[in-house]
Amino acid sequence: MTNSFVIGVDAGATSTRVAVHALDGSRAGYARAGAGNPSAHGLGKAVAAIGDALGRALDGLDPSRVVASQAGVAGQVAELGPELAKVWAGHGVATGPRVTGDVVIAYVAGTPEPSGSLLLSGTGAVAARVTGHELAAIADGLGWLLGDAGSGFWIGRAAAKAVVAALDRGTREGPLVELVLEDFLGAERGATPRADADRIVRLAQADHMRLASLSALVSRAAAAGDPMAVEIVREAAGHLAATVGRVHVSGPVVLAGSVLISDGPVRQAVSALLADRDVATARDAAGAAAWLAARDLLPPERARELHPLFTAAPSAVA
Numbered sequence: 001m002t003n004s005f006v007i008g009v010d011a012g013a014t015s016t017r018v019a020v021h022a023l024d025g026s027r028a029g030y031a032r033a034g035a036g037n038p039s040a041h042g043l044g045k046a047v048a049a050i051g052d053a054l055g056r057a058l059d060g061l062d063p064s065r066v067v068a069s070q071a072g073v074a075g076q077v078a079e080l081g082p083e084l085a086k087v088w089a090g091h092g093v094a095t096g097p098r099v100t101g102d103v104v105i106a107y108v109a110g111t112p113e114p115s116g117s118l119l120l121s122g123t124g125a126v127a128a129r130v131t132g133h134e135l136a137a138i139a140d141g142l143g144w145l146l147g148d149a150g151s152g153f154w155i156g157r158a159a160a161k162a163v164v165a166a167l168d169r170g171t172r173e174g175p176l177v178e179l180v181l182e183d184f185l186g187a188e189r190g191a192t193p194r195a196d197a198d199r200i201v202r203l204a205q206a207d208h209m210r211l212a213s214l215s216a217l218v219s220r221a222a223a224a225g226d227p228m229a230v231e232i233v234r235e236a237a238g239h240l241a242a243t244v245g246r247v248h249v250s251g252p253v254v255l256a257g258s259v260l261i262s263d264g265p266v267r268q269a270v271s272a273l274l275a276d277r278d279v280a281t282a283r284d285a286a287g288a289a290a291w292l293a294a295r296d297l298l299p300p301e302r303a304r305e306l307h308p309l310f311t312a313a314p315s316a317v318a
Contacts, residue, residue, distance in 0.1 A: 005061065006297075008290025008310075009071035009097060010105055011036025011050055013123070018053040019286035020061060023294055025309030030286070031056035039075030043083065046073070051087040063092035070293035071097040072105030072285065098293070102285070103128045104135055106256040109288035110280040112307035116251030119244040120282075121236075121259035121266070123212045125151035127244040133292065139246040144208070149239035152259050155266070156214030158232045160204055166228075167197035176221035176229045180214060215259060215266075222265040230265075237269030248277070256282035283311040 005028060008019045016036035020029035033053035038046035050071070058066075069088065073080060076099055085096025107118040107130045118128045125148040126141030144153045163180040166172075170193050172181065181189070181196060184203055190196045204211060221229035240260075244253060253274055260267050261281055271279060282288075291310035295303045 003065055004067040004297075005065045006290045006293040007054070007057070007066055007069035007093070007097065008105075008286045008288065008293060009036075009050060009054070009069070009073070010102065010285035010289055011046065011071065011073040012102060013037040013040050013074055016049045016053045017284075017286035018050070018057040019284065019290045019310075019314070020057050020066075021287065021290040021294065021310055023297060025306035027287070027309075027312075027314065029057040029059065029061055030314045031059075036073060037075040038073070038077050038080055043077060043079055046080070047083045047087060050084060051090070054087065054091055058091055058093075064094070066093045066095075068293040068297060069093065069095070069097035070105075070289040071099045072102040072289045073099060074102040076101055101135065103138070104130055104133060105285050105289050105292070106282055107254050108133065108292055109282035109285045109311050110254030110256065111252045112291075112304045113251050115249075116278075117244055117248040117253045118282075119240060119253055119255055119260065119270070120257040121151050121240055122257030123152050123209075124148040125154065125240060125243065125257070125259075127240075127247050129247040129249060133295075137247045140243045144212075149243065150236040150259075150266075151212075152215040152257075153209070153212040154239070155218050155232060155236050155259070156211035158235070159214045159218045159229070160200065160211055162228050162232065164197045164200055167193040167200070170194070172196070174221075174228055175224050175226040176218065179217040179221055183214065183217060219264040219266065233265045233269055236266055237273055240266075240270050241273035244274070252278040252280045254280050254282050256285075284313050287311045287314075 010017045016033045031053045034049040035041050036046045036049045081099045088096040114133050115131045127139040129137040140147050163177050184200045218229045222233045287310040
């Protein structure tokens with residue numbers, strides 16, 4: 001077993017990452033490919049992306065030495081497991097991966113503790129209770145249209161709504177207003193603030209997902225003290241803290257997702273609201289999946305000891 005490898009997969013709506021580790025935690029291979037969410041992009045494209053990353057992560061390695069694999073996949077479907085088993089076999093790996101959702105993988109990326117909670121805010125937002133490394137309860141994660149309160153999309157939409165309302169009242173003043181105008185319109189301005197509002201609305205309706213990118217502008221404006229942005233941050237943090245409060249029982253709370261892993265105003269506000277909890281931050285999810293694959297092959301204390309090595313951010317991604 002000392003020369004054995006394990007494989008971890010983190011397949012999401014925007015990218016796929018595959019990590020190959022030895023059982024001592026050292027990383028032997030790592031690669032990134034396109035989106036691996038079969039519900040969002042179709043089974044064929046998801047499998048192809050995962051297979052692409054797998055092949056590059058295994059480059060130069062002996063696939064017969066792989067003894068276990070774990071794949072955390074957003075939007076997984078029943079057909080995915082058998083399809084990935086074929087991909088694994090095509091790359092010379094005898095047994096296909098154990099396939100789970102990405103929520104537990106995101107939790108494990110932050111802690112080796114078997115039970116606790118995840119609070120994730122990226123483009124979407126979800127909270128989950130994990131018990132014995134299994135999903136026990138979930139809150140929100142209901143999508144941009146009807147849920148995901150406190151997510152990057154929610155924050156960006158709140159910014160667009162606030163800015164459009166300000167323009168409708170006839171003002172272009174304020175840091176957040178200026179940032180959103182620049183993002184949507186560049187240097188071009190209409191004859192009136194109302195004309196700018198109308199154009200922003202049309203552009204947002206044509207591509208609603210671009211609203212998620214405005215969350216970064218909210219963080220910039222809030223850091224500068226803009227009252228409009230500060231209020232959006234406060235509301236977002238309140239939603240996120242309330243969501244995780246619905247599922248949390250004990251153990252650590254792992255913060256994950258682009259909104260919460262960076263040390264910006266939203267993370268700071270959420271951390272303040274969770275000051276009475278043991279809060280950790282998610283690291284590399286593909287490595288976390290590899291750690292889950294290795295966990296059953298290691299003594300419990302050794303597995304805990306090696307967790308930081310498996311989940312460390314890769315110094316270079318193929």
